[in-house]
Amino acid sequence: MRKWTKTSEFYVAIIILVLFVAIGSQNGAFFSSANMFDLIRSSIVPGIFVICTMMVIISGGIDVSFPAIATFSMFSATKIILMLDLDLPVFVAFLLAGIIGLGLGLINGLLIAYFKLPTLIVTLGTSSMFSGFLLTFVGSRQISNLPPALEQFGKTPFIKFTTDAGITVGLPMSVLITAAVIVIVAIMMKYTMIGRGIYALGGDPVSAERIGFNTKFLQCFVYGFVGFLAGIAGMIQTTMMRSSNPVDLLGTELLIIAAVVLGGVRITGGHGTVIGALLGLLLIVTIQNSLILVGIPSYWQRFVIGALILVGTGVAAYQIKRSSSKRSSILT
Amino acid sequence: MSNHASKRRGTDSSYDDLSFSIKRWLSSDGNLTRLFVIMVLVFVTMAILSPRTFLSLDSFSSMAFQFPVLGILSLAMMLSMISGGIDLSIVGIANLTSILAAMVMVRLIPEGASAGTSLLYIAVGIVCAMIVGILCGLLNGFAVAKIGIPPILVTLGSMQMFMGLAIVITKGQAIVGLPEQFSAIGNGSVVGIPMPLIIFILCIGAAYLLLNRRPFGMKLQLLGSNPTASRYGGIRNTTVLLKTYALSGLLASIAGLVMIALTNSAKADYGTSYILQAILVVVLGGVNPNGGFGKIAGVVMAVLTLQFLSSGLNALHVGNFFKDFIWGIVLILVMVINVVSPRMKWKRKPAG
Amino acid sequence: GGSTPGNNKGSGGTNKGGDDGNKKYKIATVVKLTGVAWFDRMEEGVKEFGKTTGHDTFMQGPQKADAALQVQIIEDLIAQKVDAITVVPFSAEALEPVLKKARDKGIVVITHEADGMVNTDFNIEAFDNLEYGAFLMDNLAKAMGEEGEYMTTVGSLTTKSHMQWEEGAYNRQQEKYPNMKAVARKLETNDDQKVASEKLRETFKAFPNLKGFQGASGNDAAGAALAIEESGLIGKVNVVGTSVPSVSQKYLESGAMSMIGFWDPAEAAKAMNTIAVKVLEGKAGDIKEGFDLGVPGYNKLIVKDGKYLYGAAWVGVTKENVTDYDF
Amino acid sequence: MPKALIELNHINKSFAGVHALKDVSLRIDYGEVHCLAGENGCGKSTLIKVMSGVHAPDHGEIRIDGELRSQLNPIEAINSGVQVIYQDFSIFPNLTVAENIALNGELAQRKKWINWSKMRQTAKQALDKVGVDLDLNAKVEHLSVADKQLIAISRALMHRAKLIVMDEPTTALTQKEVRALFRVIEGLKRDGISILFVSHKLEEVFELSERITIMRNGKNVISERTDQLNREKLVYYMTGRQIDESYYEVEKKTGTPLLRTDNLSLKGCFEHISLSIHPGEIVGLTGLLGSGRTELAESLFGLTPATGGLIYRDGQAVNIQSVQDAEGHGIAYVPEDRLTEGLFLEQSIERNMVVSVIDGQKDKWGMIDGKKVKSTVRSWIEKLGIVAHSPLSPVKTLSGGNQQRVVLARWLAANPKVLILNGPSVGVDIGSKEDIHQVIRDLARQGLGVLMISDDLPELRQNCNRVLVMKRGRIIGESEGKSFTQEVWSQLHDGHDEEAGLAENRGSTA
Numbered sequence A: 001m002r003k004w005t006k007t008s009e010f011y012v013a014i015i016i017l018v019l020f021v022a023i024g025s026q027n028g029a030f031f032s033s034a035n036m037f038d039l040i041r042s043s044i045v046p047g048i049f050v051i052c053t054m055m056v057i058i059s060g061g062i063d064v065s066f067p068a069i070a071t072f073s074m075f076s077a078t079k080i081i082l083m084l085d086l087d088l089p090v091f092v093a094f095l096l097a098g099i100i101g102l103g104l105g106l107i108n109g110l111l112i113a114y115f116k117l118p119t120l121i122v123t124l125g126t127s128s129m130f131s132g133f134l135l136t137f138v139g140s141r142q143i144s145n146l147p148p149a150l151e152q153f154g155k156t157p158f159i160k161f162t163t164d165a166g167i168t169v170g171l172p173m174s175v176l177i178t179a180a181v182i183v184i185v186a187i188m189m190k191y192t193m194i195g196r197g198i199y200a201l202g203g204d205p206v207s208a209e210r211i212g213f214n215t216k217f218l219q220c221f222v223y224g225f226v227g228f229l230a231g232i233a234g235m236i237q238t239t240m241m242r243s244s245n246p247v248d249l250l251g252t253e254l255l256i257i258a259a260v261v262l263g264g265v266r267i268t269g270g271h272g273t274v275i276g277a278l279l280g281l282l283l284i285v286t287i288q289n290s291l292i293l294v295g296i297p298s299y300w301q302r303f304v305i306g307a308l309i310l311v312g313t314g315v316a317a318y319q320i321k322r323s324s325s326k327r328s329s330i331l332t
Numbered sequence B: 001m002s003n004h005a006s007k008r009r010g011t012d013s014s015y016d017d018l019s020f021s022i023k024r025w026l027s028s029d030g031n032l033t034r035l036f037v038i039m040v041l042v043f044v045t046m047a048i049l050s051p052r053t054f055l056s057l058d059s060f061s062s063m064a065f066q067f068p069v070l071g072i073l074s075l076a077m078m079l080s081m082i083s084g085g086i087d088l089s090i091v092g093i094a095n096l097t098s099i100l101a102a103m104v105m106v107r108l109i110p111e112g113a114s115a116g117t118s119l120l121y122i123a124v125g126i127v128c129a130m131i132v133g134i135l136c137g138l139l140n141g142f143a144v145a146k147i148g149i150p151p152i153l154v155t156l157g158s159m160q161m162f163m164g165l166a167i168v169i170t171k172g173q174a175i176v177g178l179p180e181q182f183s184a185i186g187n188g189s190v191v192g193i194p195m196p197l198i199i200f201i202l203c204i205g206a207a208y209l210l211l212n213r214r215p216f217g218m219k220l221q222l223l224g225s226n227p228t229a230s231r232y233g234g235i236r237n238t239t240v241l242l243k244t245y246a247l248s249g250l251l252a253s254i255a256g257l258v259m260i261a262l263t264n265s266a267k268a269d270y271g272t273s274y275i276l277q278a279i280l281v282v283v284l285g286g287v288n289p290n291g292g293f294g295k296i297a298g299v300v301m302a303v304l305t306l307q308f309l310s311s312g313l314n315a316l317h318v319g320n321f322f323k324d325f326i327w328g329i330v331l332i333l334v335m336v337i338n339v340v341s342p343r344m345k346w347k348r349k350p351a352g
Numbered sequence C: 001g002g003s004t005p006g007n008n009k010g011s012g013g014t015n016k017g018g019d020d021g022n023k024k025y026k027i028a029t030v031v032k033l034t035g036v037a038w039f040d041r042m043e044e045g046v047k048e049f050g051k052t053t054g055h056d057t058f059m060q061g062p063q064k065a066d067a068a069l070q071v072q073i074i075e076d077l078i079a080q081k082v083d084a085i086t087v088v089p090f091s092a093e094a095l096e097p098v099l100k101k102a103r104d105k106g107i108v109v110i111t112h113e114a115d116g117m118v119n120t121d122f123n124i125e126a127f128d129n130l131e132y133g134a135f136l137m138d139n140l141a142k143a144m145g146e147e148g149e150y151m152t153t154v155g156s157l158t159t160k161s162h163m164q165w166e167e168g169a170y171n172r173q174q175e176k177y178p179n180m181k182a183v184a185r186k187l188e189t190n191d192d193q194k195v196a197s198e199k200l201r202e203t204f205k206a207f208p209n210l211k212g213f214q215g216a217s218g219n220d221a222a223g224a225a226l227a228i229e230e231s232g233l234i235g236k237v238n239v240v241g242t243s244v245p246s247v248s249q250k251y252l253e254s255g256a257m258s259m260i261g262f263w264d265p266a267e268a269a270k271a272m273n274t275i276a277v278k279v280l281e282g283k284a285g286d287i288k289e290g291f292d293l294g295v296p297g298y299n300k301l302i303v304k305d306g307k308y309l310y311g312a313a314w315v316g317v318t319k320e321n322v323t324d325y326d327f
Numbered sequence D: 001m002p003k004a005l006i007e008l009n010h011i012n013k014s015f016a017g018v019h020a021l022k023d024v025s026l027r028i029d030y031g032e033v034h035c036l037a038g039e040n041g042c043g044k045s046t047l048i049k050v051m052s053g054v055h056a057p058d059h060g061e062i063r064i065d066g067e068l069r070s071q072l073n074p075i076e077a078i079n080s081g082v083q084v085i086y087q088d089f090s091i092f093p094n095l096t097v098a099e100n101i102a103l104n105g106e107l108a109q110r111k112k113w114i115n116w117s118k119m120r121q122t123a124k125q126a127l128d129k130v131g132v133d134l135d136l137n138a139k140v141e142h143l144s145v146a147d148k149q150l151i152a153i154s155r156a157l158m159h160r161a162k163l164i165v166m167d168e169p170t171t172a173l174t175q176k177e178v179r180a181l182f183r184v185i186e187g188l189k190r191d192g193i194s195i196l197f198v199s200h201k202l203e204e205v206f207e208l209s210e211r212i213t214i215m216r217n218g219k220n221v222i223s224e225r226t227d228q229l230n231r232e233k234l235v236y237y238m239t240g241r242q243i244d245e246s247y248y249e250v251e252k253k254t255g256t257p258l259l260r261t262d263n264l265s266l267k268g269c270f271e272h273i274s275l276s277i278h279p280g281e282i283v284g285l286t287g288l289l290g291s292g293r294t295e296l297a298e299s300l301f302g303l304t305p306a307t308g309g310l311i312y313r314d315g316q317a318v319n320i321q322s323v324q325d326a327e328g329h330g331i332a333y334v335p336e337d338r339l340t341e342g343l344f345l346e347q348s349i350e351r352n353m354v355v356s357v358i359d360g361q362k363d364k365w366g367m368i369d370g371k372k373v374k375s376t377v378r379s380w381i382e383k384l385g386i387v388a389h390s391p392l393s394p395v396k397t398l399s400g401g402n403q404q405r406v407v408l409a410r411w412l413a414a415n416p417k418v419l420i421l422n423g424p425s426v427g428v429d430i431g432s433k434e435d436i437h438q439v440i441r442d443l444a445r446q447g448l449g450v451l452m453i454s455d456d457l458p459e460l461r462q463n464c465n466r467v468l469v470m471k472r473g474r475i476i477g478e479s480e481g482k483s484f485t486q487e488v489w490s491q492l493h494d495g496h497d498e499e500a501g502l503a504e505n506r507g508s509t510a
């Protein structure tokens, strides 16, 4: 059982613990239930993105278009529903956003699978296309008055209680969606042929084809599925912010990729776990949401975030390098 | 054995030919040819769509002031990408170093200094910026090569750090009032060629020599295509990576200096949109994001293509979002053509 | 700067305006960022001005808030030989050289939100930034009962106007409301509602007695109000800030937001374009203290140093009058 | 004529500009062990990929069980009973041993869900067949090349295949595993399963096969019963020339050794290594996998500096902490894993050849001297007889033998005094192998000292003055080169200690 101590998940978890203790010792409010819930709340949308990015990276690619897909899906779905002016149940909105996302994701997938284009280039290109199209042809003005069902969904809490200090602490219903996505993807990656196929594809695409995986299907699946999830995540963002903003979410891709890589998902493909990706995200979210608690002046915050990312990844990388260079003895 | 060898010898005779030929150079890399064709196509399209504004001297001069900064940053990005990494911190380095230079030129300069003295301060500022740029790059290189952090994480973190430091130093404000002699670098021309363009051309020349003529360049490309083999082949991977990121930092600081000369002020957040643009330019220019390959000519053509597209669409008064849309389409079209056209060629003459 | 508007409007204005008073001009408006409600509204003003006066007016702006992109757009506009550029700089300093170039080529330059800009024919402010910040602070103080802890946010530490509003507010509090205390200042929200919301939640944990929030960027107040609504803090924490009515209406009505301040960007666009035409027609000399541009909020200009103009165009909106606005 | 299991008729296949298969036909009968032989690059692997559905032929027909298969793809081929052990193994470094072995079986049954415990069971059975013991949950990337090859073999064996194609299955294996594999093949043969076997080791070809098909330059040369052929004929058909077994003859070397180690050790890998190499000597080094021989070589080359003991070059104690130190002392190393450690596959042949000497090819401006580089490259291409379209084409377009020569050229160009070769002729055809041996012998005659690590007993026998045998990190014996036979090897190795019967602990030694 010495083996899991060699994984990057282990080191990221340790770093998170150290960070928790350090922040908590500066400000006890860190360990309050309110703060823990807020950390989860901050992770609801990025949580799905992290899962998406993890799948793509494991499959041997990289996707920088998911924020554009999410924004495109949520905004156009909201617009369509407002236009229809029917009191549709909320899952229709999510489904619609998901389907739009699926379509956009499939564009990525088809380009990547059938033309064998480098994934970074395709998604850079489509990202620019999608958001350009959205803002030019669909609309560029924030929608503040959501359809009633969405507004209601955003207001309905999943958990809610009031602390001694009189603050209402809670999580929106959408946390369930993220949780479901995490569980489903974790099961899929571990226990289905598609999941293992994604790993195989990232490990060696040529071999994957030779042993009989339909690699074109797998790639289309990955990008399509990720598009679908991004659409859902976008819609969650809309309900959480109670408005649909067509320039929201753009520009978050690099930090999400960093979180995923930090969690031990290898950028070269084939390696990574859901747990690792989530730990990476937790580390980043904790850093971002604790600087005021620790009392770091606003001028210094950006610097501190950068330094912590470097230190965190540095410690993890160094430990892994050390542990993997240790050989077990062959001498008797 | 020698008779055996001679029997099998079939080496391409053009190998010995050292003379340079554009035709051979272009045809040696189909992607380059296609990129060239696409650049010309974009140019012609824009010229047809708005002949009066796009084809004017003013328009060319305006473009020549615009693309050098992105061009130099793309060269910086290219170096790290050839090594198999990426450098997201270039804009951070550019801003941090140019802020230091600006502080030297603005804050340290004595009141009423003579032209000579202020030139001295300008020189000190420029040197300071370059040295700090190299140091920032070395920090990245150290984290990548020695500690073993993936480059995307290193430079994402250091990007925040450099920009954060710039904000701390300036309190977010711009530093203004750079000496006039310095602004001349950004807005002046020599024999009709804008200074930024001249600096870009110098950077291209230096990068070309470095990448294609110096052993370092070959080592970098080999390291990029297989770091294990390069270690077994006697290349000092650490040294090469340190040099690569240091050079990337140096180029970034040069870009930063041009940027502040253009804007006559320095600030922590100038040019943040250049990061993704530089990645875009570099991959469009044919640099392999997995490392090992990259041609400077490709990157230069990609920068020009982007500029033609951007200025051409501006002349048509289309919205900037529509520009994004077109740019995405062009990028993907280029890549698809790159893949499809060689396939078609084989179909036409199999076993050529 | 010692330059006066009269001698600077120069070449462009006279040789173009000379022949015919009814000449139609090509006037470009360059904004910080396109695709946000604020500048969409400004574009409406630009278009309306073009329609009513017959001039060729259009708006351009980068898709990302970046000074470098704005410079490029202006470079291209110079090459296109427009008659006038009216511009809302993302970073005023960064545009000085390129605007100088524009003016050297005879293009009239009018700026907005760029107090102190050198290379401009006129800079027009809807108001004095420090005073606007103080105005918001007065409202916050009123909501807070002139005592208690408050926090402030800015879109970015590098956005000058946000920083000035914050300074103005802080100075006013120091002067007039000694029982108030700033516990967290100038937190960066990156113009993002979600971040603003998270900053409020976090600050509240660090300072549970927090009673006030003042946001600078257009998204800050709405983000904070959302967090307040969700945390059941309505009435405990008061929010004021810059926003537009369409976004903040529901929060004003729920009480999560006390008051918002803004100026109508459409009117600002009209004001800029009107001044541009004046200069192009060679009538720059008319613009003096008390001049009426014929645009609401800009009926009695204050003039400093000859070319820095100030209106009194800010609007304070509360629950009562929010329905008067439709953007 | 009775129905054949698989029949390929008049197959043609071209790749961008290369006509790889020209009208090739091949017929494999039920229960037959068939060998495909030919020089590097003659089209064997391509032919195999055609019959396994990886490549579609441009012309020609494929019949399996007499049935015409026009649109064969990998999964169909697998379902028709064709299993392939590819030359490059085609395994997944990121997956576990169990998955690598069992996954494609599950895939072929169109399973949607993964049953891990069943997969592990299947994998265990397959490994038992070959007689190896690996940690089923270990990721394959940490395993040695030999283990990877064994996994590829196990994967193919666990299927109810009618035909198992083995494209050079023994390149990375040592004696022990080769014997185990042969026993398995015997068993398969008894079960009536056909085998198509590619190997450049002629002893293996003669030992196993019933029929041999020989290819040359993408064409069939001949298909003949093995008992109708002998070594000379086979070599002649393959290469079109005569190759005689010859031995490296040198007089006993004395004086200062070029390289000497004194009690050299590396924690956990090897200890008390004392050996010496004199000018002109070719010293063999062999041992089972995990015996520490590669680690020893890598320490001498500065890749993993030794932690104890001394190294002497020309009698001077030297400190080797890095590859550059080793280079400086005239030590060169040709690694065992050509593809990952040796070559920059996408880069040009030229670059691959000059990488270790590039600093010496500068002009007075410090720039690379194109003329100098070209003449260096050309001279080595000629000296080693490398067959390449152009030195500027990517090295991945070369065949295995030619790739090996490129790596050799790289280090020979550095003008070393001591050359360490780790598996110098792995996967290299008989003609090329002979050429490479000649080059090494010529250089040794001129005073180079060579340490040759190999599992190929004939290779050691023909080339080495002395052969050292390593086991568990120690040198356990030494033999005269010419008399180093299978028996001597077993004697030295197994006689060393009594626990010899214990299974080697592998998996942990990458």
Ligand SMILES: Nc1ncnc2c1ncn2[C@@H]1O[C@H](COP(=O)(O)OP(=O)(O)OP(=O)(O)O)[C@@H](O)[C@H]1O
Pocket (backbone or CB within 6 Å): D015, D016, D018, D019, D020, D021, D038, D039, D040, D041, D042, D043, D044, D045, D046, D047, D087, D397, D399, D400, D401
């Ligand atoms: N994927 C490919 N792309 C282009 N050309 C190829 C490809 N694969 C093989 N070739 C060409 O086909 C020819 C024969 O290749 P093949 O791999 O079948 O040889 P081989 O006989 O298997 O060699 P070896 O015995 O060394 O494995 C080569 O000359 C090569 O140029």
Ligand SMILES: Nc1ncnc2c1ncn2[C@@H]1O[C@H](COP(=O)(O)OP(=O)(O)OP(=O)(O)O)[C@@H](O)[C@H]1O
Pocket (backbone or CB within 6 Å): D015, D018, D039, D040, D041, D042, D043, D044, D045, D087, D200, D396, D397, D398, D399, D400, D401, D402, D426, D427, D428, D429
């Ligand atoms: N990707 C490729 N592009 C072009 N040619 C290729 C490619 N891959 C293989 N080849 C060609 O295929 C031929 C056979 O290659 P391969 O490595 O399969 O040879 P081989 O006979 O198996 O060699 P060895 O026996 O030494 O392993 C070579 O001549 C090489 O030129």
Ligand SMILES: [Mg+2]
Pocket (backbone or CB within 6 Å): D044, D045, D046, D087, D167
């Ligand atoms: Mg082969």
Ligand SMILES: [Mg+2]
Pocket (backbone or CB within 6 Å): D040, D045, D087, D168, D400, D427
């Ligand atoms: Mg072979």
